[in-house]
Amino acid sequence: MSTGVKNQLRVCALSVKYNIMREMLNKVTFLTNTCFMMLNNAAFIIQWLILFRLKGDIGGYTMREVMLLWGIACCSFGLSHLLFAGVFSLPELIIGGRLDPFLVQPKSVLLGVMTSSTRISAMGDLAYGVLVMCVFCFSVKRFLLFLLFTVTGAAIITAFALLMGSLCFWFVRGDVFGNYMVNAMVSFFTYPDGIFNGTARFLLYLVIPVGMAVWMPVHVMMEFDAGALFSVVGFAAGLSAVATAAFYRGLRRYASGNLMEARV
């Protein structure tokens, strides 16, 4: 690995570390945010317990698969928001012309933006995802796959948010459309793919990539399929490359807001 890449990774790691340390300054707020986010997610167990009491199989999923779905969704969402929360604020930075501080740094602009903030409640999501996985369907092989799919899921969520956020370089109200697309992805995350069919299913696999982020990983974890695994990894890598290219292409159109502000 070249020194440049090593330095870049070190800067990113330090940025994330200091973001987390800043958020943890107030211990009570940190703990309540983490614990309540876990409770917040756990509330949905009631919903599924009731639904499965009415019918044992929903869209081809049992309680175990739904919990696995929740595990991957929470961990992917948590990892993405813990490490790269800055990408979700990209539209505001572009519209407000506030990318200047990142442009003058002697490091990657994109990684600088992505690692510029963290959402501390994402710790609760991460912890909840791992807990659910271990309680409902633990096996060593499944856990290793779970870790891999957490990374690919986080990459897909981050890349999709980056792609949608980058629309603001071209469209004035691109932020509204982008936010709805990202929120739509999160809304579909925790429902079985079996209840959707036809065009909706196609759109949810390839346009709003819910299927590749969580549904296909659940299928692979329940019944191993090497082809599907490589499809997920390939899709995550491909989407990340496309989103990165879109960001740098759009960056050429960026206009500074000439805003004078102190970043502490």
Place this chain on the structure above:
Amino acid sequence: MRKYIVIYRSVLMENLQYAASVAMGFVSYFIIIYIFLKLWNSMYAEPGSLIAGYGREQMIWYVMITEMIWFGARSGAVTRQATADIRGGNIAYQMNKPYHYALYILARYTGEWSVRLPMYFVLAVAMGLVMVGPLSGFGPFAALAAVVSILLGITINGVFKLCISLFSFWIEDTNPFQWLYDKLILVIGTIFPLEIFPRAMQPFLKLTPIYTVCYGPAKLTVDFTPEKFLEILGAQLLYLAVGLGAMFLVYGKGVKKLYVNGG
């Protein structure tokens, strides 16, 4: 009272300017309803089957009404603004004004939902008619009862959310408590009628805000009876009285703790 009407009108006029932004939220409503439509369709595999006494159309209309309340009552006044005022010290300026701060926030809240709710109402009715068709047995009395119940439910929701925000006098971040309240309403209240829960749990759930904020208005829309209307109306009035009492109590105790660092 006139001063609160003036506040209400000014917020109403302000929010009317942003009606187009509110309409953009229709996408989220559409997505949620689409998901639940698909979910309940898979639950009602056999045509004509009943779940807890509700047919497929009734169940989907139930979700549409509760989600309409949920989206229509979204407000920055009772959550973000109240919390920011208390945490930032802005309340020190507002408590000296010739109005009660909590009622001022409620007037703003009412101004906000007065724009949002009718818009979501039109969307819910349009989507309901297209996706599931008209609701059988729905008449003018049911409509009147549902409107009264929805307005009371939304007001109760605002009062309770404001009560949670007022805890900012003691704790720095009330967001986690708002999440829990929202989840109680969203996960249990908006999706399932109370009859779906085990019989032993139903009396307990009737004591929670779910009964007055979500279940009551939606139940009266999909399955109206005069007896049920009187029962729900009584519960809502009682809940509103208790909620307002708690709100004044928490505010009264909270302002005594207030200290401002100048600036």
